[in-house]
Amino acid sequence: MAKNIDDKFMDLMKETNEKFDALKNKINNIPKMSKAGTRLITKEEKELIENSKKEENNSIEEKNTEE
Structure with a gap:
């Protein structure tokens, strides 16, 4: 009986x-x-955003140098 109760x-x-x-x-x-009510981003998300901004700026600079 006690073993059954222990198992349960x-x-x-x-x-x-x-x-x-x-x-x-x-x-x-x-x-x-955040306290302002906006969603905080993770380090990974921040890095992705920064990398995409850098790539965008690089492509804009390449277009400007081509012209």
């Missing part, structure tokens, strides 16, 4: 931990907001 308790704990982990992952995936 362990199953319940595993299920609770899985639900908690899933909820924690959902919360972690929510975009972070």
